[in-house]
Amino acid sequence: MNDKQDLPELTEFLRAQGHTTEEIERIINKIHEHDLGSMIDSIMDSIDSGEFDIQKIIREALKDD
Numbered sequence: 001m002n003d004k005q006d007l008p009e010l011t012e013f014l015r016a017q018g019h020t021t022e023e024i025e026r027i028i029n030k031i032h033e034h035d036l037g038s039m040i041d042s043i044m045d046s047i048d049s050g051e052f053d054i055q056k057i058i059r060e061a062l063k064d065d
Helices: 008-016 021-049 054-062
Strands: none
Touching: 008 021
C-alpha cells in the first residue's frame, strides 16, 4: 500500500470483508479524496461565518516572503 495507509482499523475491516490489497488502496484513496473535499467545504463555511480568519493564515503563510 502507499503512504496513505493511515486507517488501520478501516483496512482490517475491509480485509475482513474480503477486499484485496489493491481494492483497499483504491477505497482508502477515495476516502481521502472525500475527506479533502469535506475539509475544504468546512473551511469555506467557517470563513463565510467569520469563525476562521483566513487573512491571518495568509499573513502567516506569506510572512517569509
